[in-house]
Amino acid sequence: MSILVDRSTKLVVSGITGREGTFHSLRNRDYGTQVVAGVTPGKGGQDVEGIPVFNTFHDAVQNTGANTAMIFVPPRFAADSILEAEDAGVGLIIAITEGIPAHDELRVFNTIKKNGRSRLVGPNCPGILSPGKATVGIIPASFFKEGNVGVVSRSGTLTYQIGNELARSGFGNSTIVGIGGDPVPGTDFVDVIGLFEADSETDLIVMCGEIGGDAEERAAEFIAASVSKPVLAYIAGFTAPPGKTMGHAGAIVSGSKGTAAAKAEALEAKGVRVGRTPTEVAEVAISLLGAAA
Amino acid sequence: MDLLEYQGKQLFARHGIPVPSGKPARTVEDAVAAAEEIGYPCVVKAQVQIGGRGKAGGIKVANDRAQVEQHAGAILGMDIRGLTVGEVWIESASEIVSEYYASIVFDRSAKAPLIMLSTKGGMDIEAVADEDPDAIARLHVDPLLGFQDFHGRRLAFEAKVDEDVVRPVGAMLSKLYDAFIAEEATLVEVNPMIVTPERGVKALDAKVTLDDNALYRHPENADLRDPSAEDTQEQMAHERGLIYVKLDGDIGILGNGAGLVMSTLDVVALAGGKPANFLDAGGGSKAEAITSAVEVILSNPKVKAVLFNIFGGITRCDEVAMGLIEAFKQINPTVPFVVRLDGTNDKEGRQLLAEANLPNVHIKSTMDGAAKKVVELAAAS
Numbered sequence: 083m084s085i086l087v088d089r090s091t092k093l094v095v096s097g098i099t100g101r102e103g104t105f106h107s108l109r110n111r112d113y114g115t116q117v118v119a120g121v122t123p124g125k126g127g128q129d130v131e132g133i134p135v136f137n138t139f140h141d142a143v144q145n146t147g148a149n150t151a152m153i154f155v156p157p158r159f160a161a162d163s164i165l166e167a168e169d170a171g172v173g174l175i176i177a178i179t180e181g182i183p184a185h186d187e188l189r190v191f192n193t194i195k196k197n198g199r200s201r202l203v204g205p206n207c208p209g210i211l212s213p214g215k216a217t218v219g220i221i222p223a224s225f226f227k228e229g230n231v232g233v234v235s236r237s238g239t240l241t242y243q244i245g246n247e248l249a250r251s252g253f254g255n256s257t258i259v260g261i262g263g264d265p266v267p268g269t270d271f272v273d274v275i276g277l278f279e280a281d282s283e284t285d286l287i288v289m290c291g292e293i294g295g296d297a298e299e300r301a302a303e304f305i306a307a308s309v310s311k312p313v314l315a316y317i318a319g320f321t322a323p324p325g326k327t328m329g330h331a332g333a334i335v336s337g338s339k340g341t342a343a344a345k346a347e348a349l350e351a352k353g354v355r356v357g358r359t360p361t362e363v364a365e366v367a368i369s370l371l372g373a374a375a
Numbered sequence: 376m377d378l379l380e381y382q383g384k385q386l387f388a389r390h391g392i393p394v395p396s397g398k399p400a401r402t403v404e405d406a407v408a409a410a411e412e413i414g415y416p417c418v419v420k421a422q423v424q425i426g427g428r429g430k431a432g433g434i435k436v437a438n439d440r441a442q443v444e445q446h447a448g449a450i451l452g453m454d455i456r457g458l459t460v461g462e463v464w465i466e467s468a469s470e471i472v473s474e475y476y477a478s479i480v481f482d483r484s485a486k487a488p489l490i491m492l493s494t495k496g497g498m499d500i501e502a503v504a505d506e507d508p509d510a511i512a513r514l515h516v517d518p519l520l521g522f523q524d525f526h527g528r529r530l531a532f533e534a535k536v537d538e539d540v541v542r543p544v545g546a547m548l549s550k551l552y553d554a555f556i557a558e559e560a561t562l563v564e565v566n567p568m569i570v571t572p573e574r575g576v577k578a579l580d581a582k583v584t585l586d587d588n589a590l591y592r593h594p595e596n597a598d599l600r601d602p603s604a605e606d607t608q609e610q611m612a613h614e615r616g617l618i619y620v621k622l623d624g625d626i627g628i629l630g631n632g633a634g635l636v637m638s639t640l641d642v643v644a645l646a647g648g649k650p651a652n653f654l655d656a657g658g659g660s661k662a663e664a665i666t667s668a669v670e671v672i673l674s675n676p677k678v679k680a681v682l683f684n685i686f687g688g689i690t691r692c693d694e695v696a697m698g699l700i701e702a703f704k705q706i707n708p709t710v711p712f713v714v715r716l717d718g719t720n721d722k723e724g725r726q727l728l729a730e731a732n733l734p735n736v737h738i739k740s741t742m743d744g745a746a747k748k749v750v751e752l753a754a755a756s
Contacts, residue, residue, distance in 0.1 A: 157588065158591065181588050182588060183559055183586055183588045183589035183592070184481060184559070184561060184586045184588060184589065185518075185556065185559045185586065185589065186589075188481070188486060188487070188488075188518045189518060189519070191486050192486060192487070192517070192518050192519050193519065195486075196519065208688075220688070220689060221688070222687075222688040222689065222718070222719060225688075225718065235634070236634060237632060237633060237634020237635065237637075237638075238632050238634065238688065239630075239631055239632025239634060239635035239686050239688060240632065240634035240635050240638055241634075242686050242688050242718060243635060243638075243686045243717075243742070246686070246717070246718065263633055263634070265481070265483045266483060266486055290634065292633075292634055292637055293637070294483075295483045295484060296483075296484050297484075300484075316638075318634050318635075318637035318638040318641060319637040319640075319641070320640075320641045320644065321622075321637075321640045321641050321643075321644045321650060322637060322640070322653075323620075323622065326620045326653075327587075327620075328620060328633060328636070328637050328653055329618050329632075329633025329634075329636060329637070329653065329655040330633040330634070331587075331588060332483070333633060333637065337501060338501075342641075358641075358645060359638070359641070359642050359645065359742070359743060360638055360642075360742065361741065361742060361743050
């Protein structure tokens with residue numbers, strides 16, 4: 083198995099006719115993902131290297147049976163595009179777009195939750211990769227191999243860093259899920275860790291958190307209550323000053339809330355090992371996997 | 376973006392929230408003219424984005440022209456916890472019967488706006504929350520439903536506001552919610568919200584934080600940004616489209632991806648160093664962006680050594696190397712650089728750097744090794 087994306091993924095890309103949208107859609111297809119459609123209003127009937135383009139998500143889903151959407155449109159159009167995909171019945175919506183207004187994200191999150199028929203991953207995320215099966219998004223797939231480590235992360239490059247160190251030591255991943263760096267992620271650590279717990283291919287779970295919010299603290303509670311597999315964590319931003327947004331819109335220590343130290347402490351209190359550097363996380367993962375092999 | 380008190384009050388006024396009348400002034404003459412128009416007694420309030428203005432002597436009541444002159448003269452140019460006062464707000468003095476607290480925050484955890492109301496206004500609300508949590512009434516509003524009158528009543532009764540002001544307090548909360556939504560704020564806070572002798576309520580202070588990502592829909596709010604109040608390097612980075620946060624150490628940092636840069640700061644700190652900045656060159660960084668980033672980092676005179684930590688995904692390490700080589704041609708840095716290139720085209724990048732043979736540039740292959748080296752170099756210089 084693996085989670086969320088695999089060989090049965092049929093991808094429709096919103097923004098496929100843009101420069102970045104085209105580039106990454108074709109890269110996803112080259113990797114083996116079934117990219118079945120694109121959506122660009124007004125460009126229905128055209129195609130991008132053989133991928134048919136539709137005016138609406140509804141047309142795309144009806145004609146191609148797409149079950150997963152990737153959102154690549156600029157921030158001012160992104161909320162609308164996500165809601166359109168949801169309205170068209172797409173079950174998994176992966177939003178790569180960075181810079182979506184927070185109130186738009188609030189509206190989108192609550193609408194999707196209320197209707198209860200789609201899952202949103204992101205926004206402001208690098209996507210999802212199940213090595214050897216499919217990739218949706220911008221994760222550089224060549225650095226990862228098939229294996230039994232599930233990774234869930236708020237940060238893209240940090241994930242690449244850890245995944246690459248694992249790969250160099252001969253270990254691989256079941257799935258890598260970027261949940262994104264925004265304040266209102268559609269899918270959180272708890273959701274993904276729950277999926278990994280149920281996935282027969284995942285033996286070890288690595289989570290990469292960062293400052294801001296309380297998703298890591300909630301994950302700690304969830305792991306203690308409901309997860310039997312070993313979980314390793316990394317938290318970025320111990321040296322971040324309060325009140326400053328550190329690159330990601332969601333990465334901010336507000337007053338005394340959302341510090342890396344508090345997150346690490348919450349995880350350790352529930353028995354989750356927290357690596358001090360990305361390299362240490364990879365090393366610990368390798369020793370655990372090596373011992374199990 | 377955080378607004379100054381008076382900008383927040385002007386925003387409140389646009390949404391029908393009662394605020395004392397007032398005018399901003401940048402000079403003593405303007406302050407006197409404003410006071411003459413508003414009438415006496417009036418209050419001269421320093422406009423800086425920091426708490427504790429009153430204690431620092433930045434808020435004074437004036438009963439006549441001479442006092443306005445005296446207070447405005449003292450407050451303009453005053454240093455309040457590291458910030459220089461460039462502007463004062465002159466407003467008519469209010470009679471205060473009670474001081475309440477009201478706020479709406481963007482609650483990430485609950486994914487809904489959270490309204491808080493308390494009769495313990497005028498003091499630090501975090502302290503109230505610690506000492507007497509029951510003194511704060513809290514309520515989440517379903518963002519798809521919006522604020523309803525019953526929300527206001529529930530909060531007012533639960534916070535035990537005086538019964539004869541339940542209605543005006545509810546109306547104030549409703550208007551604050553309108554402002555929160557319409558202006559796309561992530562925080563609106565009124566502390567104190569006062570009860571007047573006429574048994575009405577008024578916002579005596581205003582703290583407003585707006586979502587930067589939504590400013591394109593609110594050009595009038597975007598115009599309130601004051602670049603002169605920003606740090607020199609942060610302003611320079613802003614103009615070049617770089618994500619930069621100034622820190623107080625001496626090791627310049629450049630990386631790609633917010634998480635990796637945060638992690639780099641931590642790894643440098645673990646190695647015993649002090650980062651001078653956060654700089655995310657972003658995904659797919661091209662050579663020009665790297666050159667421009669080096670200029671920003673080195674414009675901070677405290678920087679004694681620089682660390683490049685790149686994990687190439689979409690970013691190509693050879694592009695980063697070319698950017699650094701170009702930066703050396705243009706600005707000829709005098710401080711040492713440690714460069715760690717890994718990922719897409721890392722061999723090509725390292726090869727380019729080796730061929731360019733830049734003075735005082737050290738190439739490392741691991742993040743931890745690079746951090747250790749840069750800390751050593753900074754300590755030695």
